[in-house]
Amino acid sequence: MSYIEDVLDVTRLIPKGRVTTYGAIADFLTLGSARMVGWALRNADTHDVPAHRVVNRKGELSGRNMFSTPFIMQEKLEAEKINIKENKIINFDAVFWHPSETLKQ
DNA sequence: GGTCTGACTAAAT
DNA sequence: GATTTAGCCAGAC
Numbered sequence: 001m002s003y004i005e006d007v008l009d010v011t012r013l014i015p016k017g018r019v020t021t022y023g024a025i026a027d028f029l030t031l032g033s034a035r036m037v038g039w040a041l042r043n044a045d046t047h048d049v050p051a052h053r054v055v056n057r058k059g060e061l062s063g064r065n066m067f068s069t070p071f072i073m074q075e076k077l078e079a080e081k082i083n084i085k086e087n088k089i090i091n092f093d094a095v096f097w098h099p100s101e102t103l104k105q
Numbered sequence: 106g107g108t109c110t111g112a113c114t115a116a117a118t
Numbered sequence: 119g120a121t122t123t124a125g126c127c128a129g130a131c
Contacts, residue, residue, distance in 0.1 A: 003128090022113050026126090033126030034113035040128095041112055056113060063112030 003031055005047075007040035010099050014053040017080045018097035019089060021057045028099035042066065052076040059092030 006029050014020055022034035022041075031037060037054070041063065044051035052073040056062045064073040064087060074084045083090040 023115095026113080031127090033128095035111060035126055036113090036128070038112040044112090051112080054112075057115095061112090066112060 003029065003036065004040040004043055007031070007037050008044060008047045008049045010103075011041065011044065011049045011051060011054055013099065013102060014050060014097055015102065017082060018095050019053045019055055019059070019077070019082065019092070020097045020099065021055060023057050024096075024098045025054070028103075038063070050076075053080075055089060055092075059089035059096075061087045061089075 007025055010025050010028065011020075022037040025037045026032070026034040029037075041049070041051045041054055045067075051063065052061075052067075054063070061073050061077075061084070064070040067073050074087065077084055077089070082095055089095065
């Protein structure tokens, strides 16, 4: 079980209509760095993971460029009632989700 | 095996 | 308050 799978596993647990950040996942898994999360999520497409629900700490869709098209990420989020403006999540604080909120570690 | 890079972040300028 | 620096650590070369 690599840390990559840990990251992907937590990402799968993100509730529909909610998002989380690289830092939150890194903090929950004590990876040591949010960069590890971003790096791990590169492999999301080969692991059937909703990577579009993971954004940076400002609520920006920083990873949109890694999808087939930069618009996929935004459209997927909007389909979950998450409003996007200029690649940033509106009302980010309201939809933010931290792993401990559900996992209660 | 040293260096560079990266879907990041917090702290220091 | 915008920009830069430093820490993070696993791959690619």
